[in-house]
Amino acid sequence: MPLAGQTLHLVGRIQGLTRRRLEQLVRSRGGRLATRPSNRVTIVAFGHSAVAHALDDGRVKLPPGLPATAALISENVLRRHLGLLEPPPEIERGMGRTEVERLAGLSPNLLSCLVLFDVLEPVDERFAYRDLVAAREAARLLKRGVALGDVLIAAVALRRRGSHLAEARLTEGPSGALVREIGDQLAELSGQLTMRLEQTARSLDELLVEAEEATERGDLAAAESLYTTAMRADAADPVLPFNLGNVFQSQGRAPEAKIAWQIAVARDPAFAEAWYNLALAAEDETQTDLAVAEYRRAVQAQPDYADAHFNLALLLTKLDRCAEALAIWERFLELEPSSRHASTAQKAIALCRMRLQQERKDPSLRSG
Secondary structure, three states: OOOOOOEEEEEOOOOOOOHHHHHHHHHHOOOEEOOOOOOOOOEEEEOHHHHHHEOOOOOEOOOOOOOOOOEEEEHHHHHHHOOOOOOOOOOOOOEEHHHHHHHHOOOHHHHHHHHHOOOOOOEOOEEOHHHHHHHHHHHHHHHOOOOHHHHHHHHHHHHHOOOOHHHOOEEEOOOOOEEEEEOOEEEOOOOOOOHHHHHHHHOHHHHHHHHHHHHHOOOHHHHHHHHHHHHHHOOOOOHHHHHHHHHHHHOOOHHHHHHHHHHHHHHOOOOHHHHHHHHHHHHHOOOHHHHHHHHHHHHHHOOOOHHHHHHHHHHHHHOOOHHHHHHHHHHHHHHOOOOOOHHHHHHHHHHHHHHHHHHHHOHHHOOO
16 A cells, blocks of 8 residues: 555654654655544554564554554555665565465464565565464464464564574574573574563653653653663664764763764664764754765665755855855755745855855855
8 A cells, every 4th residue: 555645643752863853754745744543544554663562362462543444554564665674675575465364274363463564575475485384483472372463573683683484493492581502402583682682672752752751851861771771672673873863962062962862873874864973963962074974874775864965065165165055055955945044054065156156256255
């Protein structure tokens, strides 16, 4: 289902995306991101972090206020709608839903839940053999008494580490945690991953809500503690160190803020907002070449990032690098023709053109 004309509500989080960026992406596809549940919502997307909404019988709890008629989609489906994920591989998908349910021994609700959390990824309701293998492994664990939420958490953890439930045989270890069976040995899901750690991830959404609320009420010490805990629970999501860096910045702890934003871009080199904050910090320290480079990283990562274009163009103009600034000013006006900064951009364009014309007449005026 395309997003154009739709109102989307997100349950949980999309790893690596701030809400600001998600809202921009949805809007660029012609849709609208709902700030809260309402009867106007037409699509409900479930992030991988929202497994606590899955009941053991496969039904999924919807937040109050959402219409029962809304379409439910998974995190990966949403990512594909937003252009953040490649289409599913072109492999043979010869099985229908009823056949997979029968061969795996799963109810329709359980199969739908596995699809909603991307354990299975059908295309047009057609399933591949790997989907059947993953469905059978999930069914085996469920019959042994493993909670559905734990199966979903383990499947998501495996996918984030380049594996898949179809490629792993899981069992409960001596501590009760799900571990992998490799020959006659038991191994954790990935070196350091245990269900104890993933159990924290199950409540990560609640942790982040508490951190955001602490930030809003000015309790920055609490926000710092909560974001630090969240980073220990999820060592991959770049939004967590990004938010922690913002907390440090609000506390006047600029060096620590920079480190946190650097962790964010190390986790995701295409995290435009973190590059933008690093560029601002470099400008504050009069490291202009570094600031230019980091603004460029921001606009490369997010070509529609108007604020980054504006700041980069303004800095290049101040540095008398008008040939570089001119194209960026023009791009800013394409992005934000009605912005409150549009008049500044128009004046800067006129100034840059005048300087370039003067340089053509008198090459000695060229900077550098």
